[in-house]
Amino acid sequence: MKEKRWLSLGMAAILCAGGLAVTGGEEVRAEDKVSIVVATNWGEGDSKYDYFYPVFQKFQEEHADTMDITLQTYSTEDYKTKIKTQTASGDLPDVFTYWGGGMMKDMVDAGLLLNVDDYFADTDQVKREDFDEGAFDYYIAGDGNAYGIPIESTRGVLLANKEIFEEYGLEYPTTYEELLEVGKVLNENGIIPMAVGSNGGTPSEFLFSELYNQYDGAAEEIAALASGGAFKTDNAVKVAETLLDMIDNKLFPEDTMANGGWSASLQLYTDRKAAMTYTYPWMYEAIPDDIQECSDIIPLPQMPDATVDPATIQTGFTVYGFMINKAAYEDPEKHDALVQVCDMLASDELTESLTESGMIPCKKVEVNKEAQKLIMQKTLDYTADKNLVQVHYTTMPSADAISMMDSSLDELFIKAISAEEFVDKVQAVLDK
């Protein structure tokens, strides 16, 4: 009995000693390593994940002795909510991808973000001049400073399946009247003319902006939104009325909610159930090779009373970039490690890798066109001579105005509200 007691005591002592050793070891490691939290919306399943993760993993392994890097990833919509919640709880990641304009306003007002010029001053790896200067516009706040380093630029494209058009002896429409005629023939043959739904404002919101830019003074009106301009304009009502007319003429899928969202809208096109779709290069990963082959990128037809030739313009804007947590950056323990992480995120290596996912980079890197997907090559060719125009998403001054525009467009698409009501609802949020 006594032996057993001694044995138990001995084992307990060994366990305690082991525990202490482990704890002590962790303390040593914790002192040596800097903990950095990186967050992105490029989670598993996202088209960029496969191009981002290998570069990130390599960096993580190379700095395993000095940095303890935690990567947090979520799908885009969840990610937006996560960052907002983390911001409210004072738990913002050290470096994170995020959107500019109205989306970053609260964080800038609260002094949570680093002026990116401070980072450029500290690094010898990346220079501000390495990026298209215009790409920073999306991240410039009211004080004139930029609070994000742009990563991705994009272009809105109208894809048309040439095989479907050939099958029914149709030409690509260049005017609204031609679009109605084409739509009539396609509908008679059970083909949806244009796969654009509206669920959470996608892709309808971007089509709205693309059409809006065809009207006189539209580009200035969209730009003015950022500095207190009105959403309620004659052009806005005109475009909303045109969209309603397009719905009445069955140019879109009937079930606009179920077939809304980027994926569902594109799916109808890739399934050959629709002859055209309006989308963006971040969806290219989901387009099969045979559909890329038979797809042409065409200008949107000119809308009634429009004065700008749609063949000369294209929506093009910075989608997002990454931001630096100011408090973390100013923490002497984290500073150097954060500079290195930012260098990786802004590196040519990562940028070039991401271009393969169908991304137009904001950084001036050599893009090997031949290595791109066929549909991306067609996009780059189409884009070459276009004047880039903005979308409402990037110039709306607040997140709730964007949110109202999205949800009201969903209502407009199911004809629950009129064109005026749609415009009034968005304006009411801006007025508030």
Added chain:
Amino acid sequence: MKKYRKAPVCIGFLLPVFLIYTLFLFIPLVQTGYYSLTEWNGITEKIFVGLDNFRDIFSNSDYWITFQNTIKLVVISLLIQIPMGLLLAYLLYMKTRGMKIYRTVFFLPVVIAPVAISLMFSLFYNSEIGVFNRLLEMIGLGAFQTNWLSNIRTLLYAVMAPQVWQYIGLYVTIFLGALQSIPGELVESAEIDGASRTQIFFHVVLPEIVNFTNICIVLCVTGSLKAFEHSWIMTGGGPGVRSAYLGVYMYKTAFVNSDFGTGSAITMTIVALSLVITVLFNKLAALTRD
């Protein structure tokens, strides 16, 4: 002194619950009450605005749409879930063969994640690839085909349907347990006295399970008042807020639009609505007992 001898034991049992409720319910509720009186985006300083947030939401048509949607869900859930649960439980109780299998089948949807059920129904409803319209056509009801989630007349009910259907099994299980707890002699006596099945059901069975029915009603009402997942997953509460309940509207306001002040005010109205319904229900239940 004798009376206080057991006090430490009582306190020992009550303390954990008291602490948990205080930490995770009462303090957050009081905080939410305070936030509802402020203008706060979750980041910058809170600005005290008194009752402005409440004035804003009460003058906002979107709030009243979601309020109506929530009340409709409560009423429809009560009208369908409770009677259906009771009916199915009674059928199982009457015909006991295979009861365990049916009980499991009815209960199965309850344990499936609402997210999965919602996604499944979204696909069912899809006019291009969904089976719902095709089924209607196959059974000769093609005239009723519609775009379930894009038709303003059917949208809300299409979003309600999976939630109402999913939880019927819960009430079947509760009612079945209640029915099995009724002493067999009571039913036998009624049968000997010549009572019909219907008379037995209304005059013997129902009075015996009235307490269980009250529990089911409370579960049904509270479940409907905090409804969120089905609406959020299927439509995000949209288009606009047409398929949103108060919970979804609160979430969108606070977490999507970063308006935590107004979001908290909406939360307080949900609390108030729950309290009003609870008080009314308790009074009604007391009247029924009397």
